[in-house]
Structures are given as structure tokens and as C-alpha cells.
Amino acid sequence: MAKHQAPTMKDVAREAGVALGTVSRVINGITVGDEYKKKVEAAIKKLNYQVNTYARGLKTSQTKTLTLIIPSLALPFYANFAYEIEQQTYQHGRKLILCCSNGIPEKEIDYISLASQSKTDGIIALTYSDISNQVPEDIPLIVFDRHFENRSVPRIASDNFAGGFLAIEKLLEFGCTHPIFIGYHSDFPGEADKRFEGFQAACKKFELKPTFLYESDDNDSYETLYNFIVSHQDKDTHTLDFDGIFANTDLEACAAVRILDDLNYSVPADVQIIGFDGTKKFLPIDEYIVSTIVQPLPALAKKCVEMILNAENEPLPTLTLLPVTYEYGGTTIK
Amino acid sequence: MAKHQAPTMKDVAREAGVALGTVSRVINGITVGDEYKKKVEAAIKKLNYQVNTYARGLKTSQTKTLTLIIPSLALPFYANFAYEIEQQTYQHGRKLILCCSNGIPEKEIDYISLASQSKTDGIIALTYSDISNQVPEDIPLIVFDRHFENRSVPRIASDNFAGGFLAIEKLLEFGCTHPIFIGYHSDFPGEADKRFEGFQAACKKFELKPTFLYESDDNDSYETLYNFIVSHQDKDTHTLDFDGIFANTDLEACAAVRILDDLNYSVPADVQIIGFDGTKKFLPIDEYIVSTIVQPLPALAKKCVEMILNAENEPLPTLTLLPVTYEYGGTTIK
């Protein structure tokens, strides 16, 4: 334990009595004479040698590193997505650099530039600004759950349109006669906007009057929603003029449950509610927090990582949509 | 836009008509003649040059990268901690490598070795095995919320003991006469174990009979808890022999709320409950999910990052405990 410096390949070579290149070959699994191999491996073990990925990265310009840009980890959806991405990244022998942008465009761009300095092997981004022209051409980019106008960058998402449609189908199947839509959206366009489009399409198909609250996201979303629901009460009978809610996200579904409860309506007896995302309860038992359209997060993450790692081999599809499913979570009859 | 390769310092030097070293100096903020500086900056802008952090890292063996090892992001506590760490990391101009070990020792060790290959500038770890001797001496390590037996590695945590004590104090203050403790613990020792010790100390001080469920974590925790509560019902009157619960985590507090509700007890009228961690509700409004002892996550994360970045300048304290606070969350009278 004399030297304080980490051993280098040179040290290993000297210890094993072979040339530098031979050590490199052993490490990279290139055919090497058995005798040599043994000696090198012994030396590696003895010195506790580890490759310096920075030196290797400099040579190969492959950093074995993926970058994820996501607004935050505060929402379970984001946290779970990040988690799944990390698991996939690990499985593919890569490291994950996590960037939480808080949805701030400047930070998003800053992260991109950091990532490109670090010569990351690929970027998976869920952003609220169009970062596509900030990303150097030579580094693969995949956009999750969003789409940009001015460049055809590959994007991956759930089939939000089908999900919106499915939610209404389910609500009708469960006996609702007037399902409505509630939700907030970012000003920046994203795949999630298609949920509302799916709702509208379903209304058209089933000849329903499309009633909805669909506003720009703000800080008073809870209050706006409260007022919206109250405005749909009959003044005298206090009956609601709707009997089903498709909420843009589980978060809004939860808010609706709470408000309806405060207003002394019963869920699902008076109003059935279906959310979107597939958020689980905070309990040691496995239940959805509301009845919901579940996004296939593990599959989505798998696709993201596999595609980005495949980017240099073949051209990537511009859009990849994965199917969603309905799951019961207590806010519908089944 | 002829060349497909990212520009190097050499390119900038040629473009600016200066020497390589001069460019380096400009970039690193070392005094350089005004004329030169301007020329270099112009060239940088023109070529859209960015330093290659891998080349720099190779030279300086400073990678401007921190590594976080955490079981997962599935629990809000982990997710929020990871988020806060990321924010701090960014603020200090570093990147964060996220490693979710699922609490599997082999994975934890694997991550350590990946991290040391990558010459990370520091590791913040919340692990379920003693990784301390896996970490090379020259890379700073801070352990969050845990402690290892066989080496004095700096650790940071909330004051769990004080939190446990405080919970009982609060319960008594709110009129409870027989508060009990429920919780599960990992077999691997951690700072969180002190919550139970705080509970025991409070029982001694206030002369309470210490009643508790404190078992090794398993898959049937919900059922075990259910049976435990039922076993404390009076056969005839159905009265419970306790009137307050301090739960080891908010998760267990939630489980207790649910079970008591199923059993037709009222929270907080019949039983008051205090959890631990400070988990927020999944709603667009800011409320705690249960009454709880809140861990100062942002402060904790700040401490972790600051300490690890300071590790080479001064010796780190072995233990740093940050104060917790009580917050109302609906499962107590106030």
C-alpha cells in the first residue's frame, strides 16, 4: 500500500511483465495467449486495477453514459420513469446522468450543453422547451412524452389518444351518460395533449356533448377545478349535470375525488372518475390511487434506452407509441 | 459546417491565431492579454467550441461529477432526496450520476466500482450493505441515513432519536395516554433505528409501558400490522388498548390509518397517529399525508453535497445530525 495513486495499465503491464497493449487486450476481451492472460489477470487482481473511463472515453469518444433530462422527481410519474430509465441504463452497462430542470428552459439548455461537453452517448429528454437545435448532431436525442415543431427528432410516448378514447369508452361501459373532461396542460405542446383529443373523438363517436375544463396550468388549479365543479351543480337540487370524469392525470383525478367528497357527492356512486398515468397508492399494498389509464412505464423506458443505444446503427422511427391499459382503482364501479 | 467533428482547442487556437495554451488560459479564466482574449473568445463563439470534459478529466482527475447510490425512487422519500441532491449538485456546477441499487448489496458494490472507474468526485450513499471498504481511499464518501460498523465514514442523517422522542411528546401533549410504536426495520443497521430508541427513551421518561410492533421488513408487513392491531382490541368491547401510534415511517402510518378505518375506528378521535419523514399528499394542494415528523430534506441534501465537495480541504465530521420538526397532517388533533 505504498503508492497513493490508483494503478494504471502501465503498472499492470510492469507487474505482469507484458506490454501495455496486451493488458489493454485482456481488458477488452480481445484474444490473448493463455499464459499472458493469466499473468495479466493476476496483476490486475493484485494491484486492484480499474480502467480509467475518462482516459478510455477520450480515446474512444464513447462514454458509456446516458443523460436523462426531466422536470423533477416530485411527481411519482417522473420518479418512476427516471427509476425505470436508470434500471435499463444499468442493464445495458451504462451510467445515468440525472438532470432535473424544473421545466425551466434555460436550465434545460444548460443541461444539454453540459451533456454535450461530457460527450454523453445519448440524451433522453422530457422538456418544456424545444431543445432539439441545442443538441449537437452527433449525439442521439430521444424525446419522451413531448414533440417539437421544428425538427423531426424521434419521440416515444404512450398512445395518449387511444387512452383518452378508452377512458370515455370505459365510463360509458360503466353506465355513465355524461362523462366530462378535466385537466390542465402546459403551454408547450406535448403528447399528453392527445388525451384531450381522444376525449373529443370519443364524444363525437358516441354523440356526447363535450363538456370540459381544459386550461393552462397555473397555481390555482385546485380552486379553478372546484369552481368548475360547483358551476355544474343544479342550484336547487344540487344535482351534478355530469356523472363521469376523465381527468388528464391521476393528480387531477385525485383533486376531483377530494372536491366531490367535500361537496358530499359519492365516488363512484354519483360520479365515476378515471385518471391517467397509473399512479399507485402510498401503502404497503399494491393498489392504484384512482381508476386509471396506465402508462407502460417499464416498457416505455426500455424502448427509450434501446432506441438511443441503437441510434448509430439504424435510423430511428420518428414516433413510437406504446399501448395503454385501463386499471381499476376504486373510483369507478369496476 | 464542413467538419462533422466537434471542434477542439487546437481548432480554436488556429482560428484565433494564437497558441494552444492561450486558449486553455482563456477558458480557465487565467490572466491573458486583452487582445488575445478577445480573439480567442471570438473563435470560440464562431466554432461553437465546448471543452471536452473527458480530456480535461483525464488531465485534472477532477470529473465534476457526484454519484448518488440510493435503493430506488419508488418511495417519495427517496425520490425527494434524490431530487434535492440533484439540485444541489447542479448549483455547485457538478453533474449527478444516479444509481438505484434496489438495496441489493451486489449492485451497490457494482455501482461503487463503476463510480471509481469513472473517477467520480464523491459518492453519497444510502445503502443496505457496508460498502465502505469497497470505496477507494481517494474518493470521498458520505453515508446518508445509515451507519457502518467497521470504518468511521462520515454520515449525515436527521436526528432520528429526537424525532422519535418528539413524536411521543406530541402524542401525550395531544391527550394520548397510551401511545405505541409500530414499524419495520431493515436487518442492516441504520440511523432510522434511533426512532425506536427515541420512543423507548420517551416511554422511560414518561413512565409508559412500551408497547410496539418492531419487526424485520418483509412482504406481509400490512398483514402483520393488521393482526397486531386486532390483537390489541378488547374481545367484548372492541376497545383498543392504545390511543396513539408513532409509526416508523409515513408509509406505516398510512397503513395504520387504513387498517383502523377498516376496523371502524376513527382517526384522530379514537387513535392519533404520527408518522416519520414528511411525505406530502398527491394533490395540487400542499398538505402532509399524515401528521408527521418531518425530515429536513433540502437541508440534508445541501449538507451532503457541501460536505463531500469540502472533503479534500478539511477532515469531515463523523456524524452530522439535522433537527426534525413536527407537522400536522390530519391524523392528530392538531
Added chain:
DNA sequence: CTGTTAGCGCTTTCAC
């Protein structure tokens, strides 16, 4: 199949 060697892009002496 192995040893030698040139450089990846950068920082940092060292002369000037």
C-alpha cells in the same frame, strides 16, 4: 499473437 508507438483533447510546466 505480442510489443511498440502515436495520439485522443486538454492542462501545465518551462523557456522565452
Added chain:
DNA sequence: GTGAAAGCGCTAACAG
């Protein structure tokens, strides 16, 4: 002050 040059630890091309 600036330029030239050595070298961080590794890979890959080349010669043997």
C-alpha cells in the same frame, strides 16, 4: 505576459 511541449491513461494501428 505568451508559445512550445510534455504527458494524463488509454486504444488501435502497425510491425514483427
